[in-house]
Amino acid sequence: MELVDFILFNDALRLFLLRTTIAASLGVVITLGTRLASGIWYFDDGTLMILPLMLFIFTIVHHLMSVGNWVYFYGIVDLALILFEVGAVIYLSTTVSIFTGGLMYSIFLPVLLWISAGCLTSLLILRFATVFRFPKTLFGPFDILPPTTSSPKPTTWGKLFGRSIWREQFVGEACLTRGLRGVFGTTLLGGIAINALFAIVVEPLRETGFLPIKESRAPYRAFISVEDVVWNIIPIIVSRSDVNATEIMLDSIRVAPIFDKEDNAQVNELNPCTTFLDEDMPLYPGFQCKPSTSSPPDTIGEFVETIPDILITVNFTALGANLQPGFFAPRRPLITLLLSMGNQTNIETQDLVERATPFTLIPGINIVGAVSLVSRRFFSRPSSAAFGLFQTLKEFGALHLTIVYPDPSSTIPRAENITTLRLLLQDSFSREIRIITDTRDKSVLAGFSAVGGLWITLNGIFSLLFGSSLFYILYGSKPLAIFGLAHSFQRQQIKKEYQRKYPHIANEQQDPKTRGLVALLRDRLIDLSILEEKPGPSEAVTPEEIIPQDIESSGKDKIVGETDNLLPSDPS
Numbered sequence: 001m002e003l004v005d006f007i008l009f010n011d012a013l014r015l016f017l018l019r020t021t022i023a024a025s026l027g028v029v030i031t032l033g034t035r036l037a038s039g040i041w042y043f044d045d046g047t048l049m050i051l052p053l054m055l056f057i058f059t060i061v062h063h064l065m066s067v068g069n070w071v072y073f074y075g076i077v078d079l080a081l082i083l084f085e086v087g088a089v090i091y092l093s094t095t096v097s098i099f100t101g102g103l104m105y106s107i108f109l110p111v112l113l114w115i116s117a118g119c120l121t122s123l124l125i126l127r128f129a130t131v132f133r134f135p136k137t138l139f140g141p142f143d144i145l146p147p148t149t150s151s152p153k154p155t156t157w158g159k160l161f162g163r164s165i166w167r168e169q170f171v172g173e174a175c176l177t178r179g180l181r182g183v184f185g186t187t188l189l190g191g192i193a194i195n196a197l198f199a200i201v202v203e204p205l206r207e208t209g210f211l212p213i214k215e216s217r218a219p220y221r222a223f224i225s226v227e228d229v230v231w232n233i234i235p236i237i238v239s240r241s242d243v244n245a246t247e248i249m250l251d252s253i254r255v256a257p258i259f260d261k262e263d264n265a266q267v268n269e270l271n272p273c274t275t276f277l278d279e280d281m282p283l284y285p286g287f288q289c290k291p292s293t294s295s296p297p298d299t300i301g302e303f304v305e306t307i308p309d310i311l312i313t314v315n316f317t318a319l320g321a322n323l324q325p326g327f328f329a330p331r332r333p334l335i336t337l338l339l340s341m342g343n344q345t346n347i348e349t350q351d352l353v354e355r356a357t358p359f360t361l362i363p364g365i366n367i368v369g370a371v372s373l374v375s376r377r378f379f380s381r382p383s384s385a386a387f388g389l390f391q392t393l394k395e396f397g398a399l400h401l402t403i404v405y406p407d408p409s410s411t412i413p414r415a416e417n418i419t420t421l422r423l424l425l426q427d428s429f430s431r432e433i434r435i436i437t438d439t440r441d442k443s444v445l446a447g448f449s450a451v452g453g454l455w456i457t458l459n460g461i462f463s464l465l466f467g468s469s470l471f472y473i474l475y476g477s478k479p480l481a482i483f484g485l486a487h488s489f490q491r492q493q494i495k496k497e498y499q500r501k502y503p504h505i506a507n508e509q510q511d512p513k514t515r516g517l518v519a520l521l522r523d524r525l526i527d528l529s530i531l532e533e534k535p536g537p538s539e540a541v542t543p544e545e546i547i548p549q550d551i552e553s554s555g556k557d558k559i560v561g562e563t564d565n566l567l568p569s570d571p572s
Contacts (some may be wrong), residue, residue, distance in 0.1 A: 111202060291308070
């Protein structure tokens with residue numbers, strides 16, 4: 001229960017979601033505003049662009065009002081507004097087509113929309129939690145922070161911008177130092193925020209559409225043992241609605257194996273060339289031709305001897321009679337074949353259609369093509385790989401076309417509307433095979449790593465110049481934290497035990513006349529905030545108890561050198 005209360009009634013979480021919502025909405029307004037300024041008024045689906053622009057302007061105004069403690073801005077009004085915003089933004093994010101207008105626009109705008117939708121939904125959940133725990137807030141002036149006595153309430157400026165980075169941190173600190181620290185810190189935070197947005201969100205999404213590949217080499221048998229390699233030919237056929245694509249392929253295209261003489265006796269037993277049809281892709285039937293042996297040899301050269309040459313014959317007269325009108329180009333008819341060595345039992349037809357080597361044929365030519373075998377590995381789920389995790393790979397035998405020349409054979413058919421293509425696997429004495437693999441240079445995980453490295457570097461420079469880290473300036477986080485986040489769920493028990501074991505921990509070195517090094521270390525380095533008084537969210541606060549202050553945390557926030565008590569004295 002303490003964990004649930006810690007999440008649902010956490011001031012810092014609410015303010016973070018508030019600021020992120022306003023920032024993302026402002027980004028959407030700027031993005032759409034630039035599009036409108038350039039004369040583009042509609043999305044791809046015809047939706048008027050000014051409507052979502054007005055929605056996000058309304059969202060910004062609403063959430064600015066939610067931190068202003070307006071007397072007549074009641075909780076029930078805020079709840080109704082945020083319900084409308086959540087529904088409208090989610091609808092906009094899932095239905096409006098926005099994938100034109102440049103790469104950055106088509107990526108940046110959807111990211112901002114989903115960030116807004118996520119933050120608004122989270123804020124709505126926290127609103128319901130507050131209403132459930134404190135029903136009276138529904139009919140009183142709205143405050144984004146829960147009505148607890150856990151800490152003094154920040155000012156409106158503090159809710160929007162957090163702790164003032166220009167405030168005095170050390171007694172006697174010059175105004176010039178504070179000004180320089182504020183300018184440098186604000187610039188640093190802005191740069192890190194922009195870098196995080198691009199490194200964690202935009203770049204991984206952009207790379208999903210423009211996936212890089214890398215080439216490597218591996219022992220030949222490491223590939224051959226993965227799957228059964230066969231000739232795979234898929235013709236691209238667009239048939240009339242009343243004609244089956246497989247029937248067209250069988251009527252107009254023939255694929256025959258060409259074995260060595262000693263293998264001809266085995267051809268009938270091997271049945272090397274068969275047709276296949278994926279029920280999920282009925283427009284892409286194809287041929288498969290098996291090797292003369294099922295056991296992989298030791299080298300590519302030996303493997304080539306088991307793979308037959310194949311002769312592909314295309315009858316354009318029979319083909320043209322069954323195709324849709326206008327399928328052939330105006331100048332001449334042609335057909336495209338997708339060539340690979342992927343076995344349909346191990347790889348899906350769609351993967352072969354998207355990645356196999358295309359080869360276009362026109363009528364009346366007779367050619368020979370020499371190909372080499374390449375291992376092609378690709379992500380089974382590119383969207384999951386964008387996170388830098390779950391990068392599972394599929395693999396098939398791809399073909400690299402090395403040379404094409406006229407076929408000198410006198411046994412092949414030659415006619416004006418007949419085309420032949422003889423494919424042979426190029427011999428090689430190598431024990432290695434080329435491997436082309438999908439890879440990712442930009443992922444969410446890599447983005448966090450890059451932002452973390454940048455943060456450490458810039459935060460180190462900031463600490464060197466101003467004597468304290470940005471976390472201390474912004475959140476009062478001291479270097480030596482005796483307790484972790486998990487201990488905050490046992491605050492009362494830990495406080496009781498430590499007061500029993502260290503009875504003077506609350507008032508040690510608190511007399512202004514005796515304060516010395518121990519007090520300085522506690523003020524500056526040691527975080528004992530868990531031992532402070534912090535009632536739970538079930539205890540409401542009255543307006544008279546609210547103390548305006550430009551902070552989000554309470555007692556541990558202090559100017560080094562002041563003489564106020566860090567911890568309340570324990571009456572026991």
